[in-house]
Amino acid sequence: MRINADRGVCIGAGMCVLTAPLVFDQDEDEGLVVLKVAEVPPEAEAAVARALTLCPSGAITRADEAR
Template sequence: MKIKADTGRCVGAGMCALTLPEVFDQSEDDGTVEVLDPEPPAERAAAVRRAVQLCPSGALSLDSIEE
């Protein structure tokens, strides 16, 4: 899976960073999402999906990667 973040849509709520700080952070400049690991390992898939679902602005999305 690959994480996509639309920083223009992000409202800086921080739910992603609170849910999964190993994968998401917030910019010190404006509080918008920063993706630390855009292609996290499979064992984090459920937590990543949860973080994407919790995003109040819908700024996060997932793409499947075929191997």
């Protein structure tokens, strides 16, 4: 699974980091999403799928799905 994180849409809620900390982080300056990995490891796929549904701004999307 590959994902995209649109920092221009991110509001810094941090739900992604709380849900999938192996994959997501927040920068220290603005609190916006940062991807820690380019490819989601299999053991984190369920957590990332959950994070996609919890992101209030829709900043996180699957790279293989059209908007």
